[in-house]
Amino acid sequence: MIPELGHFSLIIALCLAMVLGVLPILGAARNNQVFMGFARPLAYGQLLFVGLAFSALAHAFMSNDFSVLYVAQHSNSQLPGQYRFAAIWGGHEGSLLLWALFLSVWTAAVAVFSRHLPEEMVARVLGVMGLISVGFILFMLFTSSPFERLLPAAADGRDLNPLLQDPGLVIHPPMLYMGYVGFSVAYAFAISALLGGKLDATWARWSRPWTTVAWVFMTIGIGLGSGWAYYELGWGGWWFWDPVENASFMPWLLGTALIHSLAVTEKRGAFKSWTVLLAIAAFSLSLLGTFLVRSGVLTSVHSFAADPKRGIFILSFLVLVIGASLLLFAWRAPKVGLGGKFDMLSRESLLLSNNVLLSVASASVFIGTLYPLFMDALGYGKLSVGPPYFEAVFVPLMLPMVFMMGLGPLARWKKMAVPDLAQRVKWAFASALVLALLLPLLMGKFLSLESNKWSPMIVLGLLMAFWIIATLFVGLRQRLAGSGSLMTRIRKQSLSYYGMQLAHLGVAFFIVGVTLVKGYETERDVRMNVGDTVAAGGYEFRFNGVTESEGPNYIAGVGHVTVSHDGKIVGELTPEKRQYNVSGMPLTEAAIQTGVFRDLYVSLGEAIPESDGAWAVRVYIKPFIDWIWAGCFLMALGGILAVSDRRYRIHKKPVAKVDSPVVSIQASVPVLPEGAAS
Amino acid sequence: MKPRQKRALYIVVAIIAVGLAVGLVLNALKDNVSLYFTPTQVFNNEAPQGHNFRIGGLVEEGSIQREKDGLTVHFMITDLKRKLPVVYKGILPDLFKEGKGVVAQGKMEADGVMHASEVLAKHDENYMPPEAADALKRAGADNAISSVPAIK
Numbered sequence: 001m002i003p004e005l006g007h008f009s010l011i012i013a014l015c016l017a018m019v020l021g022v023l024p025i026l027g028a029a030r031n032n033q034v035f036m037g038f039a040r041p042l043a044y045g046q047l048l049f050v051g052l053a054f055s056a057l058a059h060a061f062m063s064n065d066f067s068v069l070y071v072a073q074h075s076n077s078q079l080p081g082q083y084r085f086a087a088i089w090g091g092h093e094g095s096l097l098l099w100a101l102f103l104s105v106w107t108a109a110v111a112v113f114s115r116h117l118p119e120e121m122v123a124r125v126l127g128v129m130g131l132i133s134v135g136f137i138l139f140m141l142f143t144s145s146p147f148e149r150l151l152p153a154a155a156d157g158r159d160l161n162p163l164l165q166d167p168g169l170v171i172h173p174p175m176l177y178m179g180y181v182g183f184s185v186a187y188a189f190a191i192s193a194l195l196g197g198k199l200d201a202t203w204a205r206w207s208r209p210w211t212t213v214a215w216v217f218m219t220i221g222i223g224l225g226s227g228w229a230y231y232e233l234g235w236g237g238w239w240f241w242d243p244v245e246n247a248s249f250m251p252w253l254l255g256t257a258l259i260h261s262l263a264v265t266e267k268r269g270a271f272k273s274w275t276v277l278l279a280i281a282a283f284s285l286s287l288l289g290t291f292l293v294r295s296g297v298l299t300s301v302h303s304f305a306a307d308p309k310r311g312i313f314i315l316s317f318l319v320l321v322i323g324a325s326l327l328l329f330a331w332r333a334p335k336v337g338l339g340g341k342f343d344m345l346s347r348e349s350l351l352l353s354n355n356v357l358l359s360v361a362s363a364s365v366f367i368g369t370l371y372p373l374f375m376d377a378l379g380y381g382k383l384s385v386g387p388p389y390f391e392a393v394f395v396p397l398m399l400p401m402v403f404m405m406g407l408g409p410l411a412r413w414k415k416m417a418v419p420d421l422a423q424r425v426k427w428a429f430a431s432a433l434v435l436a437l438l439l440p441l442l443m444g445k446f447l448s449l450e451s452n453k454w455s456p457m458i459v460l461g462l463l464m465a466f467w468i469i470a471t472l473f474v475g476l477r478q479r480l481a482g483s484g485s486l487m488t489r490i491r492k493q494s495l496s497y498y499g500m501q502l503a504h505l506g507v508a509f510f511i512v513g514v515t516l517v518k519g520y521e522t523e524r525d526v527r528m529n530v531g532d533t534v535a536a537g538g539y540e541f542r543f544n545g546v547t548e549s550e551g552p553n554y555i556a557g558v559g560h561v562t563v564s565h566d567g568k569i570v571g572e573l574t575p576e577k578r579q580y581n582v583s584g585m586p587l588t589e590a591a592i593q594t595g596v597f598r599d600l601y602v603s604l605g606e607a608i609p610e611s612d613g614a615w616a617v618r619v620y621i622k623p624f625i626d627w628i629w630a631g632c633f634l635m636a637l638g639g640i641l642a643v644s645d646r647r648y649r650i651h652k653k654p655v656a657k658v659d660s661p662v663v664s665i666q667a668s669v670p671v672l673p674e675g676a677a678s
Numbered sequence: 679m680k681p682r683q684k685r686a687l688y689i690v691v692a693i694i695a696v697g698l699a700v701g702l703v704l705n706a707l708k709d710n711v712s713l714y715f716t717p718t719q720v721f722n723n724e725a726p727q728g729h730n731f732r733i734g735g736l737v738e739e740g741s742i743q744r745e746k747d748g749l750t751v752h753f754m755i756t757d758l759k760r761k762l763p764v765v766y767k768g769i770l771p772d773l774f775k776e777g778k779g780v781v782a783q784g785k786m787e788a789d790g791v792m793h794a795s796e797v798l799a800k801h802d803e804n805y806m807p808p809e810a811a812d813a814l815k816r817a818g819a820d821n822a823i824s825s826v827p828a829i830k
Binding site for chain 2: 235356363364368371381386389390392525527586587588603609611616
């Protein structure tokens with residue numbers, strides 16, 4: 001009964017979304033207050049009914065209702081409670097429901113936090129989000145309802161894929177989806193601005209906090225996914241350039257470009273058309289990501305063709321969204337105007353260059369991900385594009401980007417003389433270069449490697465990281481110069497300024513992590529008898545054999561490995577080899593001792609037949625790898641600081657309604673004394 | 679500079695940048711795409727010598743042999759028509775099993791053995807790597823394919 005109620009709630013939500021997608025937009029066009037007034041209540045109603053549908057599915061999972069097909073496919077009565085809940089988004093249908101739920105959450109959030117916006121803007125934004133919601137709920141009802149019954153009911157479920165039975169995977173998809181769906185807000189704002197013909201700085205200011213919050217979720221989501229891959233997949237990599245990962249990385253890159261170009265649009269009124277295009281593209285890539293991961297097209301183009309209903313639906317939806325937005329853009333954009341002018345070298349030009357680089361990077365990931373699909377679909381045979389492709393394209397693009405990222409915050413808006421800027425950063429560059437050249441000479445001793453390793457790639461990576469940090473200091477010094485006590489001057493700076501600096505520091509941390517783990521990691525695959533030791537990177541690993549143990553829904557062989565350094569015991573690691581009862585699937589659970597400067601990583605390969613308890617064992621030393629995720633965390637934290645800036649919280653009452661088509665209010669662009677601070 | 683000259687300059691810079699990016703992408707694609715072959719194709723000498731490629735099929739029953747070091751593994755990849763010997767040193771993925779689908783990437787050496795640098799056997803029990811499924815299909819072993827991925 002409850003699953004049917006869930007299904008029914010979804011249908012009601014669809015009806016509400018349809019009305020939400022039509023009435024308020026119509027009302028905004030005709031200046032009909034009553035129609036526009038419907039937007040908020042409909043948004044809350046939609047959230048209520050999608051929420052009810054989600055609760056119904058959650059109830060089916062928690063009560064082990066195996067008469068629901070989706071539950072029977074993804075859960076099992078032995079499955080611990082928290083994973084039973086997480087299993088809701090363990091498959092296609094449930095993840096879509098989660099998508100729809102988040103979309104209604106974002107819609108309702110816009111309805112709540114937009115009291116200060118003009119009524120027709122709110123009506124249009126909520127209307128556009130309602131239309132997106134129609135698409136997703138229709139998709140669910142027509143092709144992939146999670147409430148379908150299985151008759152007769154299964155005695156027990158098929159269990160959740162063991163790889164997904166992990167705390168990381170409980171929170172990773174929701175975070176990522178919050179990000180994906182969050183870009184729909186930026187998209188809806190851009191479309192509404194186009195519809196209203198009012199693309200100006202106020203639009204950018206309204207859209208900014210939403211975009212940043214979506215970007216924060218996405219950053220955390222991708223970081224968590226990478227961390228999960230590192231400890232769960234059992235071979236110590238943190239990024240594989242797998243199509244599923246790329247699907248989330250492409251919108252992230254464009255989202256990063258978007259938050260920067262929104263800043264320019266808000267402060268200088270420039271890049272307006274470009275910003276709108278980015279907002280459309282970022283959301284389109286979010287949809288494409290969903291399409292890639294969810295349609296089965298990655299597994300095989302042919303399996304997609306064999307059961308094309310889902311794929312065709314998403315593809316048509318994608319074409320509709322992109323096509324309609326671009327058409328609207330082509331129609332409206334010529335009226336937008338160019339906005340503030342700027343010189344060859346200025347903060348605008350640096351930000352624009354980085355925007356272009358980020359977009360090109362995103363495009364190159366796009367090509368690498370979709371090229372094999374196109375070739376296969378066109379019958380040119382199967383091929384795969386390996387990680388070296390992505391590295392070969394990515395590193396050269398990131399090099400100028402990081403260089404300009406250091407300069408950007410130091411340059412003035414509008415116009416900057418080259419010698420002036422060079423003067424400001426010369427010491428920063430010199431010190432970064434010296435440190436980058438010297439540090440690798442000490443690294444060998446610090447990480448107790450057999451020999452020092454000095455390679456151009458390591459120097460380059462460190463140079464990039466130190467350059468960011470050094471320019472960050474230069475910027476802080478400029479900002480905090482002046483009279484009065486240091487404390488008051490520190491307090492006087494805006495939170496969004498600190499947020500920006502923190503996020504950039506995060507990039508530096510990230511680069512340090514990537515560079516050092518790539519340059520100095522030690523990997524050993526060895527056969528170990530009980531009592532054998534192996535030395536790696538100054539540590540000694542002693543294998544004490546494997547014992548049996550039993551988990552809630554699996555049995556495991558638990559390896560015991562003692563690690564010592566200079567004769568002192570550092571820790572005991574217990575990697576596991578699990579065999580899940582229901583699916584029969586084996587799973588390697590690595591044991592990791594994390595540290596600020598290095599991770600010790602041990603995982604079990606397989607038992608060696610015809611031996612006395614010997615195993616193939618994988619032993620890794622991963623220097624500085626946690627800095628990668630610390631970097632992601634700092635970036636996200638920077639974003640959070642930026643949106644908590646008080647200027648987003650103080651709102652002037654909206655200007656009295658204008659009857660004629662609104663004239664661009666360029667004059668009221670808040671020109672902050674940005675350059676004056678120097 | 680006059681505004682017109684300035685715009686021309688912007689356009690030239692943009693074209694150079696895009697050109698560089700395209701060049702970068704094409705160059706990287708050229709070196710890092712590995713084509714995929716079936717065991718039958720390799721038998722017919724269609725696979726490149728001394729260049730990386732991928733091969734898909736099943737691990738032949740009873741073909742797995744380990745050397746004394748416990749890490750070097752020899753096995754056969756078959757499309758049920760032709761088979762190809764493969765050697766790999768390292769730890770194999772959890773789902774690598776006799777009779778199951780597998781994809782190996784590596785080079786053919788003069789000894790007629792494929793030296794694999796990477797062995798993939800993906801995600802879950804019921805899943806068959808698409809290349810492996812394709813190899814079986816092309817070798818005309820369609821009947822085998824329905825029995826092999828074995829839905830329990």
